[in-house]
Amino acid sequence: MAVGSAISSPLGPASCDKDAKALQFIEETTRNADLVQERVLAEILARNANTEYLKRFNLNGATDRDSFKSKLPMITYEDLQPEIQRIANGDRSPILSAHPISEFLTSSGTSAGERKLMPTIQEELDRRQLLYSLLMPVMNLYVPGLDKGKGLYFLFVKSETKTPGGLLARPVLTSYYKSEHFKTRPYDPYNVYTSPNEAILCPDSFQSMYTQMLCGLIQRNQVLRLGAVFASGLLRAIRFLQLNWTQLVHDLKTGTLNPRITDPVLKETMTRILKPDPEMSNFISKECSKEDWEGILTRIWPNTKYLDVIVTGAMAQYIPTLDYYSGGLPLACTMYASSECYFGLNLNPMCKPSEVSYTIMPNMAYFEFLPHDPNSAGCTTRDSPPKLVDLVDVEVGKEYELVITTYAGLCRYRVGDILRVTGFHNSAPQFHFVRRKNVLLSIDSDKTDEAELQKAVENALQLLKEFNTSVVEYTSFADTKTIPGHYVIYWELLVKDSANSPSEEVLSQCCLAMEESLNSVYRQGRVADNSIGPLEIRVVKNGTFEELMDYAISRGASINQYKVPRCVNFTPIMELLDSRVISTHFSPALPHWTPERKR
Numbered sequence: 001m002a003v004g005s006a007i008s009s010p011l012g013p014a015s016c017d018k019d020a021k022a023l024q025f026i027e028e029t030t031r032n033a034d035l036v037q038e039r040v041l042a043e044i045l046a047r048n049a050n051t052e053y054l055k056r057f058n059l060n061g062a063t064d065r066d067s068f069k070s071k072l073p074m075i076t077y078e079d080l081q082p083e084i085q086r087i088a089n090g091d092r093s094p095i096l097s098a099h100p101i102s103e104f105l106t107s108s109g110t111s112a113g114e115r116k117l118m119p120t121i122q123e124e125l126d127r128r129q130l131l132y133s134l135l136m137p138v139m140n141l142y143v144p145g146l147d148k149g150k151g152l153y154f155l156f157v158k159s160e161t162k163t164p165g166g167l168l169a170r171p172v173l174t175s176y177y178k179s180e181h182f183k184t185r186p187y188d189p190y191n192v193y194t195s196p197n198e199a200i201l202c203p204d205s206f207q208s209m210y211t212q213m214l215c216g217l218i219q220r221n222q223v224l225r226l227g228a229v230f231a232s233g234l235l236r237a238i239r240f241l242q243l244n245w246t247q248l249v250h251d252l253k254t255g256t257l258n259p260r261i262t263d264p265v266l267k268e269t270m271t272r273i274l275k276p277d278p279e280m281s282n283f284i285s286k287e288c289s290k291e292d293w294e295g296i297l298t299r300i301w302p303n304t305k306y307l308d309v310i311v312t313g314a315m316a317q318y319i320p321t322l323d324y325y326s327g328g329l330p331l332a333c334t335m336y337a338s339s340e341c342y343f344g345l346n347l348n349p350m351c352k353p354s355e356v357s358y359t360i361m362p363n364m365a366y367f368e369f370l371p372h373d374p375n376s377a378g379c380t381t382r383d384s385p386p387k388l389v390d391l392v393d394v395e396v397g398k399e400y401e402l403v404i405t406t407y408a409g410l411c412r413y414r415v416g417d418i419l420r421v422t423g424f425h426n427s428a429p430q431f432h433f434v435r436r437k438n439v440l441l442s443i444d445s446d447k448t449d450e451a452e453l454q455k456a457v458e459n460a461l462q463l464l465k466e467f468n469t470s471v472v473e474y475t476s477f478a479d480t481k482t483i484p485g486h487y488v489i490y491w492e493l494l495v496k497d498s499a500n501s502p503s504e505e506v507l508s509q510c511c512l513a514m515e516e517s518l519n520s521v522y523r524q525g526r527v528a529d530n531s532i533g534p535l536e537i538r539v540v541k542n543g544t545f546e547e548l549m550d551y552a553i554s555r556g557a558s559i560n561q562y563k564v565p566r567c568v569n570f571t572p573i574m575e576l577l578d579s580r581v582i583s584t585h586f587s588p589a590l591p592h593w594t595p596e597r598k599r
């Protein structure tokens with residue numbers, strides 16, 4: 001859809017000069033993708049020539065692709081762990097990067113149960129900001145009039161810690177929201193939020209969510225887009241409204257603020273915004289007290305044109321619930337990013353979620369691609385070093401694992417994301433996000449792999465020993481029908497002495513024991529963010545897993561190669577499992593979590 005009185009740009013008619021410049025930038029960068037990549041690599045290698053890391057591989061100051069590719073190995077986080085630990089402990093020598101490491105960004109990916117620490121440098125903020133600045137110009141090509149209203153975005157900061165050497169360690173978005181880039185961003189009519197900075201920056205998650213929701217309600221008629229980073233975050237906001245609307249409408253009616261808002265700066269900000277509005281209060285009260293919340297988002301925010309949330313990858317599980325609450329509003333997935341590096345954006349943000357492709361921006365880092373065979377375990381051996389493919393050389397239809405070399409000093413680093421090429425914009429490829437490797441269960445930003453789940457089951461098994469009971473088989477499922485979602489573990493038990501079988505109390509303690517052994521991102525979701533509900537164990541009848549095998553074999557699985565799936569989500573299998581459940585148990589308490597890292 002074209003925008004009225006527009007300025008011509010290669011991607012379409014831009015709505016203002018600023019947009020035209022951004023679109024022009026996208027056009028030029030993608031058209032010259034290979035040249036830009038060559039320049040980015042040369043820049044990174046030149047400035048980091050004297051780092052300990054590059055010297056170790058005898059690059060001798062070379063900045064060309066061939067030398068780089070022949071001398072530097074592809075690595076994982078674990079390979080870099082010693083260097084990262086030294087930086088964390090206070091070694092300020094140029095280990096990975098010639099520019100000083102300004103802080104660590106804590107990834108939602110974990111290593112040995114703790115968030116990975118990603119080194120970053122000050123100027124990366126400019127690169128992230130640059131990518132953000134491209135999003136609205138692209139959106140304005142498809143949705144006109146976004147300068148006539150505001151965005152209600154639920155954005156949060158999370159807790160931060162310091163490493164032994166004194167560097168801050170915090171999530172990338174916390175770092176961004178607390179930066180001057182965000183706090184003192186110039187006014188842009190296309191990018192006005194209903195949430196004041198004070199609400200976004202309030203470290204208390206209840207006060208932050210409450211005031212953001214209140215501001216969103218006060219300005220309900222101005223809201224043109226609703227969002228959160230991930231789909232799970234927006235659903236959490238809806239759940240929050242369900243639980244707190246009576247107090248919110250009270251505040252709206254009287255113009256007085258909930259006494260649970262105690263942060264002085266936030267209180268002062270809210271005093272300026274909150275005025276009694278009995279009519280609006282009545283309206284919201286009427287809508288929220290209805291039994292049926294179908295379409296609640298469009299009833300309360302009637303001018304919303306789309307939901308701005310990521311629903312690709314693990315978040316796709318939330319699409320039906322979002323559709324239910326929004327009456328099927330378009331879902332826009334605008335960007336693809338990580339703590340290591342921001343990668344790219346969706347140039348067609350109003351497309352269907354299943355069709356979302358991200359265009360990697362060649363200026364963000366040096367990108368390489370490890371061909372991924374969906375049918376193999378993905379192992380590579382020393383004898384046959386894998387051949388990495390350059391950004392412009394990937395082939396449509398093929399799958400690859402993303403490997404990056406960043407300005408902050410990650411060199412040929414495996415991100416762990418599997419992407420499929422869907423096409424090209426000029427010479428820059430566009431990717432469908434297929435999945436993250438080795439993730440079995442995910443509700444919010446937590447990622448639990450098979451080994452972690454196995455360890456959790458083993459931990460819980462300790463409690464069953466005195467009952468002479470073992471777990472014959474297990475599988476799992478991310479249940480997102482509840483808000484927040486929660487992990488469900490199906491257990492088939494072997495009770496050797498039925499006179500001494502584990503009680504309900506013991507089985508619910510097993511749930512907690514499993515949670516205690518899951519990684520810190522999971523436990524933070526449970527404890528601090530309230531983004532994950534209590535873990536549930538469903539005990540199934542004896543013989544259930546044999547039936548599961550029979551079912552798989554009837555559908556063509558080989559009897560010799562059959563392995564119990566450690567995670568299930570195929571409806572007939574779920575139905576089979578659920579029809580065999582004999583008891584259900586929930587974690588009775590929160591697991592332990594503190595912001596401090598174990599290592």
Ligand code: AMP
Pocket residue numbers: 106107108109172310311312313314333335336337338339340415417433435436445
């Ligand atoms: P983190 O390092 O915690 O910021 O997580 C980054 C990871 O989140 C990426 O490597 C992806 O696996 C996932 N991710 C980020 N953006 C998207 C997206 N638009 N769609 C699907 N997954 C995403």
